[in-house]
Amino acid sequence: MGLVLNPSKVESLDKSSKSKGRKKKDEAVEEPGCWVKLRFGTCMPSRSKVNSSITGTSVSYAETKSSNEKSRDREITRGGSSTTTSNAGSSTSTPYFSEELKVASQLRKFTFNELKLATRNFRPESLLGEGGFGCVFKGWVEENGTAPVKPGTGLTVAVKTLNHDGLQGHKEWLAEIYFLGDLIHPNLVKLIGYSIEDDQRLLVYEFLPRGSLENHLFRRSLPLPWSIRMKIALGAAKGLAFLHEEVQKPVIYRDFKTSNILLDADYNAKLSDFGLAKDGPEGDKTHVSTRVMGTYGYAAPEYVMTGHLTSKSDVYSFGVVLLEMINGRRSMDKNRPNGEHNLVEWARQRFGDKKRLFQLIDPRLEGHFSIKGAQKAVQLAAHCLSRDPKARPMMSEVVEVLKPLQNLKDMASSSYQFQTMQEARSRSLSSSKNGIRTQAVFMPRNGQPVRSLSSPNGPPSSPYYPSKSPKPNSKE
Numbered sequence: 265m266g267l268v269l270n271p272s273k274v275e276s277l278d279k280s281s282k283s284k285g286r287k288k289k290d291e292a293v294e295e296p297g298c299w300v301k302l303r304f305g306t307c308m309p310s311r312s313k314v315n316s317s318i319t320g321t322s323v324s325y326a327e328t329k330s331s332n333e334k335s336r337d338r339e340i341t342r343g344g345s346s347t348t349t350s351n352a353g354s355s356t357s358t359p360y361f362s363e364e365l366k367v368a369s370q371l372r373k374f375t376f377n378e379l380k381l382a383t384r385n386f387r388p389e390s391l392l393g394e395g396g397f398g399c400v401f402k403g404w405v406e407e408n409g410t411a412p413v414k415p416g417t418g419l420t421v422a423v424k425t426l427n428h429d430g431l432q433g434h435k436e437w438l439a440e441i442y443f444l445g446d447l448i449h450p451n452l453v454k455l456i457g458y459s460i461e462d463d464q465r466l467l468v469y470e471f472l473p474r475g476s477l478e479n480h481l482f483r484r485s486l487p488l489p490w491s492i493r494m495k496i497a498l499g500a501a502k503g504l505a506f507l508h509e510e511v512q513k514p515v516i517y518r519d520f521k522t523s524n525i526l527l528d529a530d531y532n533a534k535l536s537d538f539g540l541a542k543d544g545p546e547g548d549k550t551h552v553s554t555r556v557m558g559t560y561g562y563a564a565p566e567y568v569m570t571g572h573l574t575s576k577s578d579v580y581s582f583g584v585v586l587l588e589m590i591n592g593r594r595s596m597d598k599n600r601p602n603g604e605h606n607l608v609e610w611a612r613q614r615f616g617d618k619k620r621l622f623q624l625i626d627p628r629l630e631g632h633f634s635i636k637g638a639q640k641a642v643q644l645a646a647h648c649l650s651r652d653p654k655a656r657p658m659m660s661e662v663v664e665v666l667k668p669l670q671n672l673k674d675m676a677s678s679s680y681q682f683q684t685m686q687e688a689r690s691r692s693l694s695s696s697k698n699g700i701r702t703q704a705v706f707m708p709r710n711g712q713p714v715r716s717l718s719s720p721n722g723p724p725s726s727p728y729y730p731s732k733s734p735k736p737n738s739k740e
Contacts, residue, residue, distance in 0.1 A: 370445075371441070371445050371455065371456070371457050371458060372409070372410050372456055372457030372458075372468070373410070373457060373458065373459070374405075374410045374457050374458065374459040374466070374468060375410070375459060375461065376459050376461045376462075376464050376466070378405070378410050378411060378412055378459075379403065379412075379423050379459055379466055379468070381412035382403035382404055382405050382412035382413075382421070382423065383401040383402065383403040383423055384403075384415070386399075386401055386425075390402045390403065392422060397424060397425075397426065397427055397433070397436060397437075397537070397539060398424060398425040398426050398427035399424075399425050399427075400422050400423065400424045400425075401422070401423045401425070402420065402421075402422060402423075402471060403420075403421050403422075403423045403468075404416070404417060404418050404419065404420055404421070405418055405419050405421055405468070406418050406419065407419050410457065419456075420471040421456060421468050421469060421470065421471050422468070422469045422470070422471045422472070423466055423467070423468055423469075424466065424467045424468075424469065425464075425465075425466050426464070426465035426466065426467075433465075434465065435539075436539030436540065437465045437467065437539070439538055439539050439540070439541055440455065440467055440537075440538050440539055441455070441458055441467070442538075443515060443538040443541050444538055447506075447507070447511060447515070449502075449503060449506045450499075450502075450532065450534075451499045451500065451502045451503030451506065451532070451533055451534055451535060452503055452506070452534060452535050453469055453470060453472065453526055453534040453535065453536040454469065454470040454534075455467065455468070455469055456468045456469060456470060469536070472526040472527060472528050472534060473528065473529050474526075474527035474528060474529060474531060475526065475527065476522065476523050476524075476525060476526055476527070477496055477500075477522040477523075477525040477526075477527060477533070477585075477589075478521075478522035478523040478525075480527070481522055481588060481589065481592060482522070482592075482594060487592065487626060487628035487629055488589075489629075489632065490629055490632060490633035490634065490637065490638075490670075491670045491671070492531050492670075493589045493590075494637065494641070494666060494669040494670035495531055495532075495533075495670050496525065496527065496531060496533045496589070497533075497585075497586055497589055497641075497666055497669075498533075498663065498666040498667060498669075498670065499532050499533030499534070500520075500525050500533040500535065500582070500585070501582065501659055501662045501663045501666055502663055503533065503534070503535040504517060504520065504535070504578055504579075504582060504659045504662075505658075505659035505660045505662070505663050507535075507541075507578075508544070508575040508578065508658070508659050508660075509658065509659065509660050513543055513544070513546075514543070514544035514575065515541055515542070515543060515544060516541065516542045516543075516544050516552065516573055516574070516575055516577065516578055517535065517538070517540075517541055517578050517581075518540040518541055518542055518557065518558055518573065518577070518578070519537060519539075519540045519541075519557070519558050519559060519562075519581075520535075520562065520578055520581035520582055520585060521559050521562045521581065521584075521585060522585055522588060524536050524537045525585070540557050540558065542554060542573060544574075544575060545574070550574065551572040551573055551574045552572075552573045552574070553571055553572060553573070554571055554573050555571065556568055556571050558581075560596065561584065561594075561595035561596035561606075561607075562581045562584050562585070562595060563577070563580075563581065564576070564577040564580035564581065564653065565580075565651065566653055567580075574653060575658075575659070576653035576654070576656045577653070578659070579648050579653075579656040579657065579658075579659060579662070580648060580649060580653070580656065582648055582659070582662065583608075583644075583645050583646075583647070583648025583649035583656075584607075584608060584649070586641065586644065586645045586648065587607060587608065587611055587624075587645045587649070588607065590624060590625060590626065590638070590641055590642060590645060591607065591611070591624055591625065591626055592626030592627075592628055592629075593607050593626075594607065595607045595608065608649055611624060611645075611646075612646075612649075615642065615643075615646040616646070618639075621635075621638060621639060621642065622676070624638075624642055625638055625676075630677065631675065631676040631677030631678075631679075632675060632676075632677055633675070633676055634669070634672035634673065634674050634675065634676070635674050635675075635676045635679060636672050636674055637669040637670075637672040637674075638676070640665060640669055641666075641669060644657075644662060644665050644666070648662065
């Protein structure tokens with residue numbers, strides 16, 4: 265591959281931290297971050313080169329996370345909750361790591377100052393999002409160089425900054441370069457370059473104007489059309505199939521979820537954030553044993569329980585995302601009524617029952633979806649979500665199933681069964697308005713009336729892009 269350094273080698277570099285808080289191999293280390301949290305809710309690297317009049321308000325990045333952001337931390341315990349450990353004594357030495365870094369020749373090496381100017385001094389208006397890795401800013405650079413240019417000209421890029429959380433943060437930064445610096449595919453986000461100076465580490469990607477699938481599925485008033493959903497599912501599946509089956513050394517993505525699927529202007533899906541990716545098992549090995557990392561609700565159950573990672577772990581995660589695209593609900597939502605918090609477990613009761621097919625489809629589509637396509641998509645999701653990893657399909661098989669689905673024209677809205685169901689639903693809603701079925705609107709819980717509808721206040725937008733994407737063909 266384009267890098268000499270292997271992520272597995274990086275994991276053995278704990279010797280660089282010789283303080284009394286030394287952690288054993290593969291344990292997460294988090295130290296106070298180098299982030300200045302601005303009063304209006306944005307962040308920037310706290311380096312002297314960045315002009316800021318409020319450096320006195322510096323706080324650790326970990327302390328500024330909201331409860332929703334904490335819920336998506338990368339490490340999952342066996343019980344499913346997120347944990348991190350703190351070790352303020354650990355540190356990383358730039359010269360030490362610089363010697364290890366051998367970068368693919370096609371990547372551009374930016375200076376910190378070039379990226380500071382490209383993002384207009386990391387100003388709040390340039391902020392695209394904030395996540396576990398750090399912050400992402402919009403910037404503009406030369407088409408074929410590294411020099412910053414005037415906004416709206418040259419090449420539009422997304423600049424991701426490294427959150428200073430010790431060795432683990434540096435591992436993820438290296439993993440991104442290790443994989444995306446060498447792997448080129450239409451359904452993987454393009455890594456353009458990087459910057460490493462002193463304690464600053466940044467990555468530069470192509471800018472994708474439509475943002476994340478998460479924002480389109482869960483944070484928009486207008487639902488994604490069925491054909492677009494199937495197009496995105498197919499593109500994402502092709503990306504995973506490439507990683508699993510088409511590269512010389514298979515890659516396990518390990519963090520497949522809606523916020524990591526980014527969309528270009530034509531809704532082509534591109535997988536982003538390779539910080540948790542791992543090389544697949546070699547030789548006669550059946551799995552990779554590793555600390556359990558990822559996002560609760562998407563991680564395969566056998567991986568969470570044992571730490572045994574295989575490509576079928578990614579297939580399970582794909583099944584979760586496909587189900588979210590079919591149904592329009594998040595994989596985990598504690599605001600749903602009892603019995604509906606876990607989308608996968610709720611859906612399992614309806615798999616295989618044709619009479620309950622429409623219950624699995626996003627009601628916001630109002631029948632504007634293919635019945636055959638929906639049946640095939642639900643069957644595929646169920647197959648990917650098999651409890652037995654060996655029973656799950658390969659991603660190349662998933663691609664073949666998805667290929668025809670976006671072009672099917674048998675709309676449910678014109679079917680007798682759907683119309684009958686809609687009439688029954690309308691009668692039910694009418695009865696509710698007349699006070700006959702108040703339970704449909706309010707469900708008593710511990711003696712208190714509680715809305716059965718999802719809370720409109722969902723978790724924060726994608727860590728990479730805001731909840732509002734630009735309109736098609738808008739000026740960047």
